[in-house]
Amino acid sequence: MASGSRSLGPSCHETHSSGEDDDDQDLARNTKRQAAAKVSNYKRQQRYRKKQRQFVICLESTVKRLRMDVDKLLIVRRKAQEVQREACSGVCTSPASATMMTAFAKTMCECMQLFESGALAQQVKFLESEMCEDVQCGDLVGRKSILDQWTQFALSFDGIPSVLQHYALTIGFSEQASTIGQVDTVLLLCLTDVSLAKIFPNAYANQYLRVKLLQRPVVPFRTSAFFQFDEQGKVCRYDPTIDFVSGLYAVLGNYADVASTLQSAAITAAGQFLGEMANNRLSTDFCSTSASAEFETDCHRSTSLVDKLSVAFILSSGKTDLGRNPA
Known part of the structure; x- marks a missing residue:
């Protein structure tokens, strides 16, 4: 089976x-x-x-x-x-060119001396004799606009003398064959409660910034002034500037506080005081560089000052709330 x-x-x-x-x-x-x-x-x-x-x-x-x-x-x-x-x-x-160079250097040096001396009558005389009637100063036009800036600047610093040191003059030629020049110097300013209230109201209202800015009696700022001369040898363009950012940074120690200080500043980037000087405006770009000859000089200065050097501050235009709150 x-x-x-x-x-x-x-x-x-x-x-x-x-x-x-x-x-x-x-x-x-x-x-x-x-x-x-x-x-x-x-x-x-x-x-x-x-x-x-x-x-x-x-x-x-x-x-x-x-x-x-x-x-x-x-x-x-x-x-x-x-x-x-x-x-x-x-x-x-060229002897003639050398003479012209010397004359231009003298004009620029005299201009800086008058900014520092604050002698109103001499300033008016210099503007009428050495500058064109329609001289350009930033986006402003005319001798009166320059004189108004100097006067307003002096009032903003409460009549405390400013001092210019270490002149360095450079003269050259633009691409349009016109003569140009630049003066580099150091501007010494004394910041006070009055100047802070008038120029930097945001810093004046901030106790921390105000105390820190007032702790140094004199603050140096790198300054330069650009000159352009016409065919008659008169100044047809004048653009002063001051490196206010670097100067404030040397005191405050950080860019946040610098930006807060420059916020709501009473001076525009062109050096025009807000609400003042309703002159005709003209904005013109100028490009240069070519042959140049340099001069170093220690111009004689007067320290009995009334009016001050007017300069176009390099200011931050952005809206920012940086900085510290008042203590």
Whole structure:
């Protein structure tokens, strides 16, 4: 009966054969996946190498173009330097030009002296004799606008004398062949409650800023004044500026307090006192540089001052609440 019974399950041989077939199929699938991965990697490498070659070609082309541009600029620079040397040589060798240079330097030095001396009658005389009637001062026009600035500046500092030190004069020529000059100096100002209240009301209202600004009796500010002369040798443009930011930073020690001090300042970036001097305005951009001759001088100064140097303050125009609250 046992011999006549039918087997109900696979034999050991059949089971072993089935396992080998599964292994072969897995091996075939793994081989196909590896082959596909190799092909995919190869294609990716080919694309990467192609992009790399294109990048190298583009980079080499850019470098070549930049080298050509640099060569052209070097040629232009050499020509400009030659023209500058020739112009400077002509200025230095011409007695007439040397005389004019001396006259221009004298005018600029006298202008700075009068700013410091505050002699009103002499200021008016100088403006009428040495400056054009329509002289430009920032975005203002006219001699009266300059005189008004000096007077207003003096009143804002409560009549306390300001002092100018370390004059350095530079005279050159603009691209329009007009004579230009610049005076670099150091302006010493005494900050008081009156000057803070009139010029920097935000700092005056902030006890921390007020105390810190008043702790130093005299504050130095780097100052410069730009001059342009017309064909008659008169000043047709006058742009004084003062680096008020750096000066205040030296006292306050951080730009946040400087910005807070300059907030709501009573003077615009062009040096015009707000609410005052309703003169005609004219804004003109001026670009220069060419041959130049430099002069160093220690101009005689008067320390019995009434009116002060008017300068275009470099002020921050942004609305900010930086700074510390009053204690």
